[in-house]
């Protein structure tokens with residue numbers, strides 16, 4: 068705590084101490100005032116200005132210091148100054164005092180509270196930033212919420228001081244009026260509780276609910292305004308039209324059909340979207356074959372002197388296609404039709420908030436009317452506008468699956484998950500791979516030692532990884548394709564020329580935002596379609612889910628959002644749910660596999676979240692040793708002094724599977740103690756989860772108690 072804070076704290080503590088030491092509370096009781104009423108009245112008549120000022124200052128002090136007595140002072144205000152002047156004085160003094168208490172709480176405690184509980188307060192902070200005035204107004208209107216508690220708590224939130232002041236003054240007006248008015252009858256009042264009859268409390272409660280109702284009305288009016296220029300059909304043919312049959316669209320349609328809604332799913336290319344056709348499924352199939360080859364190459368490590376693999380890359384790629392074909396029935400027209408979804412193969416365009424025009428692949432077009440729409444149009448690889456790119460030609464994650472000949476020298480642009488997975492896979496088939504990454508390390512979302520471990524492995528497998536290299540242009544010289552890049556790892560930057568046979572561009576993905584009506588409807592979409600926490604666009608009946616909505620680009624997050632989009636689209640205004648992103652896991656399927664849930668150290672530091680780290684090295688694990696995979700680690704971040712998990716990173720064999728235990732634990736508030744107390748099968752990789760919990764426990768063993776236990780055993784030995 069800095070010196071200024073200490074001084075303020077000391078001053079406040081001194082004042083409070085004086086209040087209690089001199090028993091000043093006795094002057095703030097109803098009985099005391101009733102006894103002094105005549106004297107006060109005489110003083111007010113003799114020196115009205117001085118009396119008003121003294122009352123004002125005393126009121127500000129009592130409320131500013133959060134002392135009990137504000138209610139009594141309000142009554143005195145009414146008794147001494149009458150309804151109008153009493154109301155004026157109390158209204159300003161209470162708002163000023165409240166603001167001082169609010170500022171004191173903010174100055175002394177906000178940073179500490181936000182640092183300590185920032186992660187848990189994130190949703191509250193966001194809500195206060197957006198609707199803080201409304202919440203405060205509601206709290207102020209209902210005098211059952213203690214005045215001083217609201218001041219102190221609000222000081223801990225991001226609400227602006229100005230907003231706090233004027234909303235407080237406005238919100239407290241009704242309550243102040245009631246109390247001041249009661250004060251004018253002070254002689255007849257015996258206790259504070261008598262002022263607020265059940266009937267009056269009920270009226271206040273109604274007043275408190277009023278802002279919420281008002282907000283609902285404002286929202287409805289805003290929505291009406293958005294719809295005003297459109298002609299709403301009198302009835303709808305469908306409950307829901309889903310545009311795009313990737314992970315998000317398929318799950319949305321599935322849920323809608325499961326709850327017996329009439330739903331139409333429109334897909335212009337292939338059902339299954341990216342994940343099935345060009346993403347997760349083919350990449351994991353390719354990685355599997357590459358991993359087999361890497362094991363063959365490592366055969367001496369396993370006691371097999373001479374294992375050899377003969378392969379044709381074209382056959383590997385045909386296997387990838389066979390895998391897609393095998394999974395395809397899960398996402399097929401037949402399956403979804405059987406589930407009760409109407410599937411249309413064609414291109415969709417939103418033409419009004421309730422109408423979607425579909426041009427079928429056969430050429431026919433039709434207009435579908437629907438109560439709600441879910442946009443699930445996904446994304447595509449981002450191709451940077453680099454000079455010479457078109458001349459050298461390039462592959463992306465969309466087209467790489469058409470390759471049947473292994474490139475001799477492959478240049479991979481990009482060090483994210485897709486770039487890394489494909490880099491290692493192609494290198495294992497025998498391509499000479501150079502990976503060029505603009506940032507100072509690959510897999511930048513993960514902690515630096517994770518990137519380092521993957522880079523070490525890549526280099527050990529013969530991959531050239533160039534970090535801090537900025538691609539500038541491509542040229543063809545003497546029939547050879549060349550990347551001109553800048554090595555920015557040192558000052559001044561140095562030009563580097565890298566020759567290659569094939570180029571894979573994997574520098575990120577962008578959402579599909581054009582060509583299906585967003586512009587015509589004025590639906591905001593800069594990087595992704597803008598939605599609120601219910602996944603609604605500016606038209607409350609049009610939703611977005613999956614890669615097109617962001618912020619994540621995973622199949623499982625697309626499916627997760629799909630549930631919210633489907634349920635909200637079908638059941639709003641009766642019931643709707645905020646998309647919950649509190650526990651999001653992911654994995655990058657390189658070797659060693661990198662998996663994560665929650666925050667890592669870099670994020671904890673960035674967001675000022677206090678944490679403790681517990682690490683377990685997989686080189687110690689029996690099963691990993693037996694499997695020849697004794698490398699990597701599990702790193703768990705916990706709340707200091709507690710076993711509550713903030714985040715986990717696993718680098719190692721099957722990290723993506725092992726992380727599931729922590730995903731469940733975090734989702735359901737299970738701590739490391741419970742993981743430690745759970746039986747894990749021996750010998751499995753999953754045992755590592757128990758051992759890391761054991762490491763945490765050891766670090767938190769009650770040393771003093773153990774010393775006594777040692778003495779107890781010594782005593783028992785005699």
Ligand SMILES: Cc1cc2nc3c(=O)[nH]c(=O)nc-3n(C[C@H](O)[C@H](O)[C@H](O)COP(=O)(O)OP(=O)(O)OC[C@H]3O[C@@H](n4cnc5c(N)ncnc54)[C@H](O)[C@@H]3O)c2cc1C
Nearest residue numbers: 311313314315335340341342346415445613614620621622
């Ligand atoms: C190489 C690679 C590997 C990946 N690996 C993983 C992984 O291991 N794990 C993971 O979780 N994620 C992975 N992903 C990401 C994952 O594939 C995506 O996050 C997921 O597919 C997003 O699903 P979606 O439904 O939002 O979009 P998409 O799957 O892109 O589906 C959108 C669909 O909408 C259709 N569409 C667009 N416009 C229209 C229109 N106007 N009318 C009709 N249809 C339209 C498109 O044709 C497309 O089929 C990977 C991605 C890639 C590229």
